[in-house]
Amino acid sequence: MEKILTVKTKDDLKISSLKRGEIHRLQIHVADNSLGVPWKVPVVIIRGMEKGKTLGVTAALHGDELNGISTIFKLIESVDPKKLKGTLVLVPISNTPGYLLNQRQFSDNVDLNRIMPGQPAGSPSKIYAHHFINKIVSKFNYLLDLHTASHGRVNSLYIRADIEDEECQRLAYLQNPQIIVKKYDEEGTLRSWANKNGIPAITIEIGNPNAFQHSLIDETLEGILNTMKFLKMIDGEVQDLVTNAAICDESYWINSTKGGVVDVLPGLTDTVKKGQLIAIVYDVFGQVKEEIFADRSGIVIGKNTRPNCDAGTRLVHLGISFIDPLPEEIPGHDEYDENA
Ligand SMILES: [Zn+2]
Structure with missing residues (x-):
């Protein structure tokens, strides 16, 4: 030392x-x-x-x-x-x-x-x-x-x-x-x-x-x-x-509209298709209150990890490309722990 x-x-x-x-x-x-x-x-x-x-x-x-x-x-x-x-x-x-x-x-x-x-x-x-x-x-x-x-x-x-x-x-x-x-x-x-x-x-x-x-x-x-x-x-x-790398022309957050217990489904850097189920909001009795779908195809830049969510919580940060198709998967970057 x-x-x-x-x-x-x-x-x-x-x-x-x-x-x-x-x-x-x-x-x-x-x-x-x-x-x-x-x-x-x-x-x-x-x-x-x-x-x-x-x-x-x-x-x-x-x-x-x-x-x-x-x-x-x-x-x-x-x-x-x-x-x-x-x-x-x-x-x-x-x-x-x-x-x-x-x-x-x-x-x-x-x-x-x-x-x-x-x-x-x-x-x-x-x-x-x-x-x-x-x-x-x-x-x-x-x-x-x-x-x-x-x-x-x-x-x-x-x-x-x-x-x-x-x-x-x-x-x-x-x-x-x-x-x-x-x-x-x-x-x-x-x-x-x-x-x-x-x-x-x-x-x-x-x-x-x-x-x-x-x-x-x-x-x-x-x-x-x-x-x-x-x-x-x-x-x-x-x-x-x-x-x-995936080059995105813009990015935005998809929010919940209901409050409750949230499970965000895709992983980081996953590509999602328009209409794909990306999050489920449950009530505190385990009943599904809301299903949230991707409104456009894109790539998951960031995501929420805290399950207890008020209405309006940011859930998935989605990156969108207008011209180039986004890669199906980003190689060489899979060794980290999402929840670290
Ligand atoms: Zn910062």
């Missing part, structure tokens, strides 16, 4: 002040909390010997979405700062209050990924978002924002990206996903802010919340290293990893 190094606390991330060829671990002051001291965001900066791009990787902007943390830890172990060109800025925990509370939202129960870029004066979450963007994310040339499904749901390994934009499409295709979904400016997301401000960005959804799923983490890591090869930050041949 290596010696644990002292971590410096800084008010701002000034990449040019950091020594080249080294790994730097900083706590960046963001907004003040109720103790009157700043929330500190952990940032690992790997500054290469030579000039190059600055790639930012953020995780846990939703405080219970943890697969990205392990992805970043493995990335730190994989990169030799002496052989790196440019700078890697890694933020393993973006929403520190949410992480401490083991919840998606910030401490005021607001979703940080709906209010970007925040405001210098406003609610607690807006002030935090403002400083997070200004002190950290605005320094990036490219952004990969790592997420997972929300509490009570599971996800495949999928990308949300504006693939009409050439640079975002390239970032998406350099990853190793099961599914890519075309998403445009989703209001208030970190990705949308970055794209509007000249920082090509995609969201990588890595499986399930509150867990480390190492097969998905390793596939994400492979995609990030592939991106670094493309950006000429590290040596190596760029690979076309996306050949097996």
Whole structure:
């Protein structure tokens, strides 16, 4: 085990002040909390010997979405700062209050990924978002924002990206996903802010919340290293990893209309046909109250795993392709536990 190094606390991330060829671990002051001291965001900066791009990787902007943390830890172990060109800025925990509370939202129960870029004066979450963007994310040339499904749901390994934009499409295709979904400016997301401000960005959804799923983490890591090869930050041949992915033109959730005990039938990445039975809602006496059918043919991107459901609960996240037929099955991605 290596010696644990002292971590410096800084008010701002000034990449040019950091020594080249080294790994730097900083706590960046963001907004003040109720103790009157700043929330500190952990940032690992790997500054290469030579000039190059600055790639930012953020995780846990939703405080219970943890697969990205392990992805970043493995990335730190994989990169030799002496052989790196440019700078890697890694933020393993973006929403520190949410992480401490083991919840998606910030401490005021607001979703940080709906209010970007925040405001210098406003609610607690807006002030935090403002400083997070200004002190950290605005320094990036490219952004990969790592997420997972929300509490009570599971996800495949999928990308949300504006693939009409050439640079975002390239970032998406350099990853190793099961599914890519075309998403445009989703209001208030970190990705949308970055794209509007000249920082090509995609969201990588890595499986399930509150867990480390190492097969998905390793596939994400492979995609990030592939991106670094493309950006000429590290040596190596760029690979076309996306050949097996399903490309969806849009996606949406199918909700229950009745409350009760729900059984969602298809698995992640299963393709379903229009009219196929996808969920059954029972009453608490075991009688079938509602049968839910797919309204279109598509692929299961995510699904609910919590059987006790109020009316209107999101059950199946369905991806739809307008032109290309979706693959019958996604090979090479079947080794993970849906309920992990
Ligand atoms: Zn998220």
